[in-house]
Amino acid sequence: MGFVLLSGSGHPTLAGELASALGTSLGAVVCERFPDGEPAIEVNCEVRGESVYVVQPLNAPVGERLLELALLADACRRSGAARVTAVIPYLGYARQDRRELGREPLGARVMAELLAAGRIDRLVCLDLHSRAIEGCFPQPVEHCSALPALSKRLLATLKRPAVVISPDLGAVKRAQAFAKALSLPVAIVHKHRSSGSQVEATGVVGEVKGLTPVVVDDIISTGGTMVAAIRAVLDAGAVGPVTVAASHGLFVGPAYERLRGVPIERVVVSDSVPVPPGAPFTVDVVSTADALAEAVRRLER
Ligand code: R5P
Numbered sequence: 353m354g355f356v357l358l359s360g361s362g363h364p365t366l367a368g369e370l371a372s373a374l375g376t377s378l379g380a381v382v383c384e385r386f387p388d389g390e391p392a393i394e395v396n397c398e399v400r401g402e403s404v405y406v407v408q409p410l411n412a413p414v415g416e417r418l419l420e421l422a423l424l425a426d427a428c429r430r431s432g433a434a435r436v437t438a439v440i441p442y443l444g445y446a447r448q449d450r451r452e453l454g455r456e457p458l459g460a461r462v463m464a465e466l467l468a469a470g471r472i473d474r475l476v477c478l479d480l481h482s483r484a485i486e487g488c489f490p491q492p493v494e495h496c497s498a499l500p501a502l503s504k505r506l507l508a509t510l511k512r513p514a515v516v517i518s519p520d521l522g523a524v525k526r527a528q529a530f531a532k533a534l535s536l537p538v539a540i541v542h543k544h545r546s547s548g549s550q551v552e553a554t555g556v557v558g559e560v561k562g563l564t565p566v567v568v569d570d571i572i573s574t575g576g577t578m579v580a581a582i583r584a585v586l587d588a589g590a591v592g593p594v595t596v597a598a599s600h601g602l603f604v605g606p607a608y609e610r611l612r613g614v615p616i617e618r619v620v621v622s623d624s625v626p627v628p629p630g631a632p633f634t635v636d637v638v639s640t641a642d643a644l645a646e647a648v649r650r651l652e653r
Contacts, residue, residue: 360408367407373645400432410444425470441624446481479599498622503533519581553584561589575607593617
């Protein structure tokens with residue numbers, strides 16, 4: 353396989369692990385800042401005629417990561433790369449996939465247009481917030497998942513009898529897939545979001561009484577959804593402490609503070625973004641390098 357793998361500033365550790373999984377090393381790039389704060393990007397390895405992969409999750413600061421990815425792709429293009437593939441283990445803006453209030457932007461579409469400015473040919477993404485987001489991109493999207501690795505990590509140690517909890521209606525399919533892998537039933541929490549960081553649970557559908565909950569979501573951001581779901585199922589008779597699993601552990605703002613307030617036995621997330629320091633519990637991180645490497649191998653066949 354002949355290709356070049358580069359990393360933006362989003363998650364160099366994961367990019368390095370992906371390179372190892374593919375039996376290669378990262379090409380040299382410079383991602384620095386000009387004195388006025390503009391990104392200063394330079395690709396310091398040969399990319400002419402090559403298939404180039406740029407690894408960059410869109411974790412915070414999201415806008416800067418996005419721009420850096422487009423600039424890296426543009427640098428590769430202008431240096432003669434044959435093809436540029438963006439490997440985006442966490443796709444930010446994916447939750448802005450519809451307009452709900454009226455005078456809002458369609459953030460996911462704008463994000464896709466900005467990436468298009470870098471003339472990216474293809475994308476490799478992991479556990480997109482919704483598969484419909486693919487429709488925002490003119491490029492083909494390879495979709496990988498951390499769910500098999502997450503469920504495998506839980507399988508041996510799970511306290512049974514247990515139940516997989518979908519913390520909202522949008523996460524039901526994901527929870528069903530997870531439940532199938534763990535041979536468990538599913539229950540669903542009804543969630544109402546009143547702002548970006550405030551949610552409330554309005555009910556639980558399905559049997560949870562006497563069962564240990566495994567709450568599965570795609571993203572833990574401020575922790576509001578998780579905490580609301582955990583409280584709702586415990587109020588409905590589930591037995592704590594609970595297990596929490598998510599593909600993307602962003603843990604922003606009040607997340608750690610909030611999650612500290614509920615009985616959690618275990619938190620398992622993937623390494624799609626670096627886990628911020630200061631977690632008040634042990635965060636078990638599963639690697640996505642193999643799943644991403646498999647996608648790269650498929651594309652290079
Ligand atoms: C929402 O639809 C997502 O699947 C997550 O439930 C949500 O983004 C988590 O955000 P937070 O942790 O801030 O509640």
